[in-house]
Amino acid sequence: MESLSNKKKVLEQKPLSFMEKMYLPAIAKGMGITISHLFKKEATIRYPEVEREFSTNFRGMHSLKRDENGKERCTACGLCALSCPAEAITMIAAERKPEEKDLYREEKYAATYEINMLRCIFCGLCEEACPKEAIYLDGPIVPADYLRKDFIYGKDKLVEAPLEMKK
Amino acid sequence: MSTQVFYFVATLSIIFSLLVIFAKNPIHSVLYLILTFFTFTVHYVLLNAQFLAVVNFIVYMGAIMVLFLFVLMLLNLNKETEPSKSPLIKIVGVIAGGCLVVTLIGSLKSASITSPLILKNPGLGLVENLGKELFGPFLLPFELSSLLLLAAMVGAVLLSKRDEVEA
Amino acid sequence: MDSGFVIEKFILVAVIFGISLVIAMYSTYAERKVAAYLQDRLGPDRAGPFGILQPLADGLKMFMKEEIIPTSSNRFLFIAGPGLALLCACIGTAVIPWGSPVLIAGKTIPLQVSDINVGVLYIFGVVSLGVYGVMIGGWASNNKYSLLSAIRAASQNISYEIAMGLSIIALLLMTNTLSLKEIVDQQHGWRWNVLYQPLGFLIFMVCSFAETNRAPFDLPECETELIGGYHTEYSSMKLGFYLFAEYINMFVSSAVMAALYWGGYNYPGMDSMAVWLGPTWAPLFGTAVFFGKICAFIFFFMWVRWTIPRFRYDQLMNLGWKGLIPLAIANIIITGVVIAIIEKF
Numbered sequence: 001m002e003s004l005s006n007k008k009k010v011l012e013q014k015p016l017s018f019m020e021k022m023y024l025p026a027i028a029k030g031m032g033i034t035i036s037h038l039f040k041k042e043a044t045i046r047y048p049e050v051e052r053e054f055s056t057n058f059r060g061m062h063s064l065k066r067d068e069n070g071k072e073r074c075t076a077c078g079l080c081a082l083s084c085p086a087e088a089i090t091m092i093a094a095e096r097k098p099e100e101k102d103l104y105r106e107e108k109y110a111a112t113y114e115i116n117m118l119r120c121i122f123c124g125l126c127e128e129a130c131p132k133e134a135i136y137l138d139g140p141i142v143p144a145d146y147l148r149k150d151f152i153y154g155k156d157k158l159v160e161a162p163l164e165m166k167k
Numbered sequence: 168m169s170t171q172v173f174y175f176v177a178t179l180s181i182i183f184s185l186l187v188i189f190a191k192n193p194i195h196s197v198l199y200l201i202l203t204f205f206t207f208t209v210h211y212v213l214l215n216a217q218f219l220a221v222v223n224f225i226v227y228m229g230a231i232m233v234l235f236l237f238v239l240m241l242l243n244l245n246k247e248t249e250p251s252k253s254p255l256i257k258i259v260g261v262i263a264g265g266c267l268v269v270t271l272i273g274s275l276k277s278a279s280i281t282s283p284l285i286l287k288n289p290g291l292g293l294v295e296n297l298g299k300e301l302f303g304p305f306l307l308p309f310e311l312s313s314l315l316l317l318a319a320m321v322g323a324v325l326l327s328k329r330d331e332v333e334a
Numbered sequence: 335m336d337s338g339f340v341i342e343k344f345i346l347v348a349v350i351f352g353i354s355l356v357i358a359m360y361s362t363y364a365e366r367k368v369a370a371y372l373q374d375r376l377g378p379d380r381a382g383p384f385g386i387l388q389p390l391a392d393g394l395k396m397f398m399k400e401e402i403i404p405t406s407s408n409r410f411l412f413i414a415g416p417g418l419a420l421l422c423a424c425i426g427t428a429v430i431p432w433g434s435p436v437l438i439a440g441k442t443i444p445l446q447v448s449d450i451n452v453g454v455l456y457i458f459g460v461v462s463l464g465v466y467g468v469m470i471g472g473w474a475s476n477n478k479y480s481l482l483s484a485i486r487a488a489s490q491n492i493s494y495e496i497a498m499g500l501s502i503i504a505l506l507l508m509t510n511t512l513s514l515k516e517i518v519d520q521q522h523g524w525r526w527n528v529l530y531q532p533l534g535f536l537i538f539m540v541c542s543f544a545e546t547n548r549a550p551f552d553l554p555e556c557e558t559e560l561i562g563g564y565h566t567e568y569s570s571m572k573l574g575f576y577l578f579a580e581y582i583n584m585f586v587s588s589a590v591m592a593a594l595y596w597g598g599y600n601y602p603g604m605d606s607m608a609v610w611l612g613p614t615w616a617p618l619f620g621t622a623v624f625f626g627k628i629c630a631f632i633f634f635f636m637w638v639r640w641t642i643p644r645f646r647y648d649q650l651m652n653l654g655w656k657g658l659i660p661l662a663i664a665n666i667i668i669t670g671v672v673i674a675i676i677e678k679f
Binding site: 027042 | 370371372373374375376379637638640641642
């Protein structure tokens with residue numbers, strides 16, 4: 001049937017010529033191509049030792065930030081948990097005691113803060129929802145593990161290292 | 168030493184030949200036949216007929232028995248498909264076997280036991296000497312048998328192509 | 335037979351056996367490395383430096399895996415299959431001349447297990463026997479894919495054996511002997527048979543690819559059609575035996591090709607080397623050259639595998655019966671005519 005669009009191309013299948021039937025020239029050509037790849041630079045990156053360079057807007061593991069005095073910024077408002085489409089974040093809030101003034105910036109803080117990395121889709125909505133600029137997805141790739149429970153990251157893994165150590 | 172090896176291998180050949188007949192499973196039967204041929208190869212080596220030994224090895228064990236096995240595997244013989252043997256066939260079989268036994272005994276009886284045959288040329292089985300014999304005094308039978316094989320081959324091709332000719 | 339002879343042969347057999355097993359082991363590693371480099375990858379590099387302990391790790395894994403024997407399979411034949419495949423692969427090394435005789439401790443030791451005067455035919459016999467391992471294993475698995483693959487392997491091997499044998503006949507017309515040792519010695523220095531028999535070598539090489547079930551003729555283990563091929567039901571070290579047999583076969587056929595057509599342990603300028611190195615080291619150097627040629631062939635096997643796609647079954651049969659066999663017969667006739675002409679004048 002005539003094609004209306006006129007875009008149809010009929011593939012012409014010619015019987016193989018004598019040279020083509022011998023296979024050998026085509027085989028030699030193919031072998032040449034593969035051997036040339038022997039001398040090309042390999043594309044592999046040896047991952048745990050060498051890491052690929054990420055783009056600037058890459059979203060990796062979460063980190064809970066501290067302010068310039070080394071106090072935790074998070075005030076356990078729960079907006080990140082609310083915004084999370086994967087329901088990966090959960091937290092328990094607590095009231096700051098007077099002697100803990102150097103540890104937490106606000107009067108209310110997150111006593112526990114857990115992110116289930118198996119649920120997280122790294123969309124970055126928690127980052128956008130946070131009014132205190134406390135959570136950022138600026139870490140590396142979340143490493144693999146053997147047990148499901150080990151993917152639930154608590155504050156021990158999420159909170160940034162204290163300021164003194166950074167110096 | 169050579170005599171002991173001969174008796175050992177000869178016993179093995181007889182055992183395996185009997186197993187060929189008595190094996191219930193046709194595939195096992197063929198496998199025993201292969202072993203029988205292998206013992207024949209050893210006999211040829213003991214007789215210093217190296218060429219014949221290797222040819223027996225390649226042609227019988229390596230090619231013909233592979234084809235046997237090939238066909239039997241495709242047939243997928245089961246107990247149910249085995250044709251039932253009527254008493255008439257059994258009686259005929261007994262008579263035929265009896266005739267064979269009588270013939271064998273008769274021929275064995277007439278054959279007098281001579282001293283072991285000593286070849287004038289013990290190296291007759293080696294490739295070079297065998298080739299000279301085959302292409303010298305036995306040229307005509309050799310060529311005739313090759314012609315026979317060629318005719319058989321053409322016949323086989325014709326049989327397999329018959330459908331096309333009729334259509 | 336004096337005991338010195340027996341011990342000498344025993345040591346030689348053990349050494350050759352060990353070398354062929356090690357080469358087969360490292361062929362698996364080389365295969366993965368070559369495949370990786372041809373595809374711009376790195377290949378295994380975790381077990382030891384550059385991953386050179388990978389074959390050991392693979393072997394260990396094979397031993398530790400669970401052994402499964404299907405209940406409805408034929409138990410004895412199921413176990414005998416891989417054993418037979420490995421046995422047939424290993425005994426081929428017996429007639430290959432690894433080097434000219436070496437002078438060790440005042441004794442001349444031939445570097446060949448047995449110089450039988452039908453060596454070439456012996457290799458053929460062993461090769462033709464190798465298919466039984468595949469057939470028995472495939473049938474005993476009681477799996478239709480295994481059976482189909484076993485049948486494929488059988489018909490492929492039989493078909494290509496014919497062309498292989500015919501291509502060898504042209505070579506034998508030239509050499510006038512069936513002993514591998516004599517064939518290699520005739521190719522002293524530069525007089526390699528491949529220079530006189532290029533077509534014969536090409537046919538022989540294609541057939542040895544088919545005989546070892548290597549790509550592009552690896553139809554017996556064609557995954558897309560037959561799951562795993564004849565070893566679908568196999569697990570653990572029995573599977574390892576089949577895979578190992580394939581690599582030993584590759585090693586043996588590389589050695590046969592190098593010996594028959596590429597001069598074996600001969601190399602240009604070997605006479606001056608023999609004077610320079612003395613009767614102990616010169617033959618060993620020749621053996622090293624031979625192994626270099628074998629390794630080159632093994633690399634070629636792998637190079638082809640990662641270049642050429644698998645043939646379709648009808649293409650395979652067409653190539654074998656309508657392509658290679660007529661070519662091999664033509665090669666015999668041409669060789670015969672040329673030899674007759676040379677002898678006349």
